[in-house]
Amino acid sequence: MFGYLPRAYRRPEDREAREKMHNAATIAGMAFTNAFLGINHSLAHKLGGEFGIPHGRAIAVLMPHVITYNAQVPTKYTGYPNYEQFRAAERYQQVARHLNLAADTPEAGVAGLVEAVRNLMRQLGMPLTIADCGVPREEFEARLPLLAEKAYEDQTTITNPRQPLVAELVELYRQAY
Secondary structure, three states, X not given: OOOHHHHHHHOOOOHHHHHHHHHHXXXXXXXXXXXXXXXXXXXXXXXXXXXXXXXXXXXXXXXXXXXXXXXXXXXXXXXXXXXXXXXXXXXXXXXXXXXXXXXXXXXXXXXXXXXXXXXXXXXXXOOOXXXXXXXXXXXXXXXXXXXHHHHXXXXXXXXXXXXXOHHHHHHHHHHXX
């Protein structure tokens, strides 16, 4: 995706890039059907619904913050997916290595992956923040408590590797703003 999506974006007639993105989207759909989703989706569901932000755009804006959050030792552990030990940071490190990013430590892998996501967003001309999506601060702050509460109740929250507190969801939204 990091290679073919910018190519398909810059040259829509590039059939190979479009085919690779079609395949990537299909594989991603199969993966999340089997592995479920997490707070990136629950936060995006509510943000998009409340402010009319397309789901993929909301996912992208929130993703760097969610990766950073999930890589930290949890305040509260979740019963799913039955981790014997918390290992989200190491999983992100594996993704970073797969993308040939610096990942000598889990922390370096997480930082590299977060920067790679932001760089991809820049290449695609995507907004990097909720504010960049045209959401006025006053409206955002007024709706923030309810947004976080609704995101906490979303069915995809319970399958996140780090079980959030509502206050942590508020903070993630603020970081993304």
